Amino acid sequence: xxxxxxxxxxxxxxxxxxxxxxxxxxxxxxxxxxxxxxxxxxxxxxxxxxxxxxxxxxxxxxxxxxxxxxxxxxxxxxxxxxxxxxxxxxxxxxxxxxxxxxxxxxxxxxxxxxxxxxxxxxxxxxxxxxxxxxxxxxxxxxxxxxxxxxxxxxxxxxxxxxxxxxxxxxxxxxxxxxxxxxxxxxxxxxxxxxxxxxxxxxxxxxxxxxxxxxxxxxxxxxxxxxxxxxxxxxxxxxxxxxxxxxxxxxxxxxxxxxxxxxxxxxxxxxxxxxxxxxxxxxxxxxxxxxxxxxxxxxxxxxxxxxxxxxxxxxxxxxxxxxxx
Amino acid sequence: xxxxxxxxxxxxxxxxxxxxxxxxxxxxxxxxxxxxxxxxxxxxxxxxxxxxxxxxxxxxxxxxxxxxxxxxxxxxxxxxxxxxxxxxxxxxxxxxxxxxxxxxxxxxxxxxxxxxxxxxxxxxxxxxxxxxxxxxxxxxxxxxxxxxxxxxxxxxxxxxxxxxxxxxxxxxxxxxxxxxxxxxxxxxxxxxxxxxxxxxxxxxxxxxxxxxxxxxxxxxxxxxxxxxxxxxxxxxxxxxxxxxxxxxxxxxxxxxxxxxxxxxxxxxxxxxxxxxxxxxxxxxxxxxxxxxxxxxxxxxxxxxxxxxxxxxxxxxxxxxxxxxxxxxxxxxxxxxxxxxxxxxxxxxxxxxxxxxxxxxxxxxxxxxxxxxxxxxxxxxxxxxxxxxxxxxxxxxxxxxxxxxx
Ligand SMILES: Nc1ncnc2c1ncn2[C@@H]1O[C@H](COP(=O)(O)OP(=O)(O)O)[C@@H](O)[C@H]1O
Ligand SMILES: [Mg+2]
Numbered sequence: 240x241x242x243x244x245x246x247x248x249x250x251x252x253x254x255x256x257x258x259x260x261x262x263x264x265x266x267x268x269x270x271x272x273x274x275x276x277x278x279x280x281x282x283x284x285x286x287x288x289x290x291x292x293x294x295x296x297x298x299x300x301x302x303x304x305x306x307x308x309x310x311x312x313x314x315x316x317x318x319x320x321x322x323x324x325x326x327x328x329x330x331x332x333x334x335x336x337x338x339x340x341x342x343x344x345x346x347x348x349x350x351x352x353x354x355x356x357x358x359x360x361x362x363x364x365x366x367x368x369x370x371x372x373x374x375x376x377x378x379x380x381x382x383x384x385x386x387x388x389x390x391x392x393x394x395x396x397x398x399x400x401x402x403x404x405x406x407x408x409x410x411x412x413x414x415x416x417x418x419x420x421x422x423x424x425x426x427x428x429x430x431x432x433x434x435x436x437x438x439x440x441x442x443x444x445x446x447x448x449x450x451x452x453x454x455x456x457x458x459x460x461x462x463x464x465x466x467x468x469x470x471x472x473x474x475x476x477x478x479x480x481x482x483x484x485x486x487x488x489x490x491x492x493x494x495x496x497x498x499x500x501x502x503x504x505x506x507x508x509x510x511x512x513x514x515x516x517x518x519x520x521x522x523x524x525x526x527x528x529x530x531x532x533x534x535x536x537x538x539x540x541x542x543x544x545x546x547x548x549x550x551x552x553x554x555x556x557x558x559x560x561x562x563x
Numbered sequence: 564x565x566x567x568x569x570x571x572x573x574x575x576x577x578x579x580x581x582x583x584x585x586x587x588x589x590x591x592x593x594x595x596x597x598x599x600x601x602x603x604x605x606x607x608x609x610x611x612x613x614x615x616x617x618x619x620x621x622x623x624x625x626x627x628x629x630x631x632x633x634x635x636x637x638x639x640x641x642x643x644x645x646x647x648x649x650x651x652x653x654x655x656x657x658x659x660x661x662x663x664x665x666x667x668x669x670x671x672x673x674x675x676x677x678x679x680x681x682x683x684x685x686x687x688x689x690x691x692x693x694x695x696x697x698x699x700x701x702x703x704x705x706x707x708x709x710x711x712x713x714x715x716x717x718x719x720x721x722x723x724x725x726x727x728x729x730x731x732x733x734x735x736x737x738x739x740x741x742x743x744x745x746x747x748x749x750x751x752x753x754x755x756x757x758x759x760x761x762x763x764x765x766x767x768x769x770x771x772x773x774x775x776x777x778x779x780x781x782x783x784x785x786x787x788x789x790x791x792x793x794x795x796x797x798x799x800x801x802x803x804x805x806x807x808x809x810x811x812x813x814x815x816x817x818x819x820x821x822x823x824x825x826x827x828x829x830x831x832x833x834x835x836x837x838x839x840x841x842x843x844x845x846x847x848x849x850x851x852x853x854x855x856x857x858x859x860x861x862x863x864x865x866x867x868x869x870x871x872x873x874x875x876x877x878x879x880x881x882x883x884x885x886x887x888x889x890x891x892x893x894x895x896x897x898x899x900x901x902x903x904x905x906x907x908x909x910x911x912x913x914x915x916x917x918x919x920x921x922x923x924x925x926x927x928x929x930x931x932x933x934x935x936x937x938x939x940x941x942x943x944x945x946x947x948x949x950x951x952x953x954x955x956x957x958x959x960x961x962x963x964x965x966x967x968x
Contacts, residue, residue, distance in 0.1 A: 462657055463690035465677045467755065468707030477703075481694045 266541075273331055273534035284531050331535035341536065344519040345543065351430070351505075351515060352498035355437040356491050359445045362438065363490065367449035368479075371456070382450070385443050397436055397507050404432050404508065428510030436504035441497070445490035452486030453479070485558045492551045496544055516540055598822075599632040600808060606669075608633045608759060608791050609654065614663035616649050616815075623649040625815035626663070631759075636785050636792045638802035640838070641812030647795040648687075650812075651761050654793070655684045668758060678707075683757040687764050689748035691736040697747050698723075698732040704755040722750035725784060742773050749781075753788065762794040766801065778804045799839045803827065811835050827887075832968045836885045843891070843933045845884045849876050849965075856903070857965055859884050862929045868905050869960040875967040886963035888936035893923050894955045895948060903960035909933065911952045916943070923948065925956055 275284040335341045370381045388396060403409045404427040411423040426432050456479065464474035502517030509515070516536065523533040599605035607630035616624040623646040631637045639647045652658045653665060656677035665672045672680065683704070692700050701722050705715045723729055726746035736744055745765065752760055765781070766774045782805050785792045796802050802809045803823040810820040811834075819826055819835045830836035833844055847861035847868070858867040859882060868884055876882050892898070898906055907927055915922035916939075923935045935956055939946075948954060 457688075457690065459686050459688060459690040460692060462677070463684075463686055463692070464703070465657075466655060466684045467704030467751070468678045470676070470678060473707070478692060 269534045269537055272530050273532075273538050274328065275531050276328065276330070277529050277531050282530065283528050331531045332539075334532060335535055335539065340514065340519060341516075344514045344516040345539070347514045348499045348501075348516040349543070351433060351437070351513075352495050352501070355434055355441070355498050356445075356495045358434065358438050359442055359494050360487065360491060363442055363445035363449055364487075366442075367446045367453055367486075370446070370450050371453035378454070385446050385450075388443065393440065394503060397440065397503055400432070400436055400439065400508060401427060404435065427508060430509065430513055432508035432510075433505050433513050433515075436508045437498050437501060440504060441494040444493040448489040448493065449483060449486040452483045456482055485554075488551060488554050492547060495547060499544060500540060597634070597807065599635070600630070605632055607631060607666075608635075608668055609793075610666040611650075612664045612666065614650075614653065614660045614665060616646070616653060616658060617661045622815050624653070624660075627815065627817055629810065629817060629820065631791065631793060633791055634789050636782065636805055636807045637794070638806035638809045639793065639795045639812060640799060640802040640809050641797065642838075643797055645812045646815040647797075647812060648763055651684070651763055651793065651795055654680075654759075655682055655761055656680050681758040682761055683752040683755055683759075684761040685748050685752040685763065685765050687767065689736075689744050689768075691744060691747055691751070693736055696733050696735055697728065697739070700736070700747055701751045701754050703751065708755065718754055722754050725753070725787075726750045741768055742777070745769060745777065749784075753784075753790065756788075757790065759791045759793060762792060764795055764797070766796075766798075774801070775804075781805055803839070809839075811838060829964055830885065831966070833883055833885065833966055834968075836964070836966065841888050841934065841936070842885045843888060844966075845931060845933070847882060847884060849878050849880045849882050852876060852878055856960055859965065862927075862931075865907070865929075866905075868963075869903050870905075870963050870965045871961055873965040873967060876965065880967070883966045884963055885966055886958055888922060888934040890958055890962040891933065891935035892957045893925070893935040893937060893948060894957070895952065897955050898957045904957055905960065906955055906957040907933070908953065908955055911948060911950055911954055914948075914950065921946070923954070925954060 272284055277283065278285040366385075370378060370385075373381055401408070405411075406423045406425060406427070408427070410426070411420070414420045415423065426435070460478050460482070461471075461474050464478045465471065469477060500517050501515060502521055505513045505515040505518050506521070509518075520533055520536050520540075523529050523536060609629075609631040611627055611629040614624055614627050615622060625646075627650070639650060641647055649658060653660055654667075654672075656672070656675060659673060667680070667682070692703065695703065698719050701719045702715050705718055710718070719732070723732060726749055728743060728746050728750065731739065731743065731747075736747065739747065745768070749765070752762075762781075766777050769777060778801055781792070781794075785805075792805075794802070794805060806823055808820060808822050809826050811818050811826065813834055819831050821829075826835065827839055830839065830842075836842045836844070845859075845861050845868075847859040850858040850860045850867050852872055855872055856869055857872045857876065858869055860867050861884065870884055873882070897908075898904065900906075909925040909927040911923055912926040912932065913924040915924070919939060921937050921939055923937070925933050925935060927933060933956055
């Protein structure tokens with residue numbers, strides 16, 4: 240019994256340890272940097288978090304006695320910690336509110352992510368629906384086709400779009416070839432190209448959860464709806480859509496959250512007009528080498544994204560409660 | 564044909580003569596008997612005319628013709644895969660016949676989509692909408708008809724009362740027991756007051772006690788509303804309990820359509836006799852055929868059986884004598900020789916005991932097994948007949964049937 244309990248506790252501990260090491264610790268470091276000042280030094284902020292010093296100092300009295308030493312050791316750490324807290328300053332966050340570029344980037348990112356999510360939903364739903372209604376024998380193949388793009392690096396696939404979208408690219412060659420256009424379309428370097436890139440890249444993340452909910456839906460529910468007076472369309476609207484909401488929510492979150500922080504697509508396909516927060520962050524970090532401000536941008540982005548994540552979690556809990 | 568058997572019609576207690584067309588009313592007590600199928604002037608509510616449904620090469624329904632009358636409680640009975648569901652789905656509009664026509668209330672139904680047919684269906688697994696409350700499930704069809712709000716609420720109340728589910732209106736289907744779900748499904752399919760309600764194995768998911776109780780409730784609801792019910796079942800007890808008439812199906816065809824008592828007492832084929840209840844079948848050759856009775860040679864050197872006549876048979880034909888085990892008397896002594904009495908001797912081979920009944924498996928001297936079923940009126944310990952005993956089996960001349968197929 241006890242062994243089983245230990246086994247279970249270890250199992251539960253693994254994801255927590257994972258989160259602690261790979262999420263919480265980096266988060267705290269970034270948070271800490273965001274509260275420091277910019278400095279022309281290496282690393283480029285001050286005061287520097289001096290971990291070896293903390294531990295080195297704490298190690299010294301450990302040789303003499305047991306209990307009081309532990310106390311003094313803890314006290315030493317606490318002093319260090321308070322020393323850091325006293326040096327905290329929120330200048331970086333205040334700075335973010337004073338320059339338009341930051342909040343404009345946040346707004347643009349949220350807008351582009353929201354519109355993309357909507358577009359992906361509109362394109363992905365019919366695809367997922369078609370897959371779920373396809374003959375059973377075809378479904379594994381269709382699923383494979385959706386996953387197939389992942390066999391190539393994301394970066395390469397976005398690069399490929401450059402050669403499709405550029406002025407003398409494949410798309411313009413084709414449209415001019417069939418005589419539809421005289422002047423080439425300027426797509427690359429606009430928000431349109433960013434939308435195309437995001438919709439293309441994130442489509443599978445919408446299709447897969449939607450397919451998973453649609454495929455397990457009971458066909459007889461639609462027949463019951465028709466029997467009670469629905470046309471095929473109203474049955475779809477009143478039964479299929481409401482029952483696929485868990486899939487819609489899951490897919491939208493999987494698309495929206497990473498799309499907000501997207502960097503590669505706006506960087507490669509967008510132009511100077513595309514002010515997305517990922518790019519602003521990158522410029523701050525590598526262009527200006529202002530780590531503290533970049534960290535503050537990242538922390539705010541995280542807080543902005545916590546809202547949809549919490550909403551998503553709530554929805555999942557309710558769905559679970561409803562036994563679905 | 565002998566004097567036709569007297570069959571009780573359900574619910575009335577009055578009698579009608581089966582096989583006599585046109586005697587639907589005016590039983591001995593003057594009570595009106597519900598038997599529109601005997602009335603050539605009665606207008607059917609539903610009529611299948613030579614309907615065939617092919618799935619690829621397989622005929623799920625094969626050249627089937629059937630009339631169902633208003634207010635009737637009609638049961639389709641048959642083994643799994645015989646085409647019952649397909650027949651019902653064609654009526655509801657989810658499948659269309661490959662050949663033939665289906666008429667409902669004087670209109671041909673081909674091309675009418677399910678949502679425009681005045682029939683409603685209660686699905687086998689209920690198909691309740693999981694995202695809607697009980698009340699919204701029941702109101703679903705009413706809202707599609709654009710009924711005003713007040714009227715919808717009123718009708719939902721009525722339906723909840725009808726199926727005794729007060730107080731559960733706001734629950735979701737997953738918060739209900741199986742029996743409650745079944746009631747919601749019933750209420751939902753009745754809410755639109757369809758001309759006809761189709762029930763596909765409605766009680767299949769319930770346990771035995773609840774099923775039996777619900778069968779009686781179904782009958783009482785049907786009688787109160789006067790809606791025509793078509794129920795699909797593979798459970799013969801269920802069909803016998805609820806139906807005014809039963810159609811026994813086999814491989815897409817109807818083999819017999821008759822009221823429960825008639826179909827039980829006077830099956831027209833071995834298939835029906837065997838499907839409904841238990842039956843002893845003894846093969847023989849027709850020795851004589853008179854107006855009322857026939858004689859069947861079943862074993863050389865033994866007296867022929869005297870049994871009811873069958874106009875389809877003539878002397879020399881192969882035929883089967885069928886008798887229900889409960890109609891066979893079992894005695895240790897030879898029964899007194901009365902005219903028309905049939906008696907055979909054999910050895911008790913096995914005794915099946917199910918508490919209220921005992922079934923004696925008796926091996927006749929030519930090796931055939933005949934079962935006799937007796938109510939256990941005395942305590943098991945005082946039972947007279949035991950294994951290996953020599954016994955006499957006997958029955959009257961009109962207690963069995965003579966079957967041509
Ligand atoms: N959609 C379908 N496609 C192919 N065959 C079917 C389909 N529906 C039913 N069948 C076949 O038709 C026959 C009758 O089925 P069904 O009407 O469901 O029988 P029952 O309800 O009496 O059990 C079965 O052999 C079944 O396999
Ligand atoms: Mg069936």
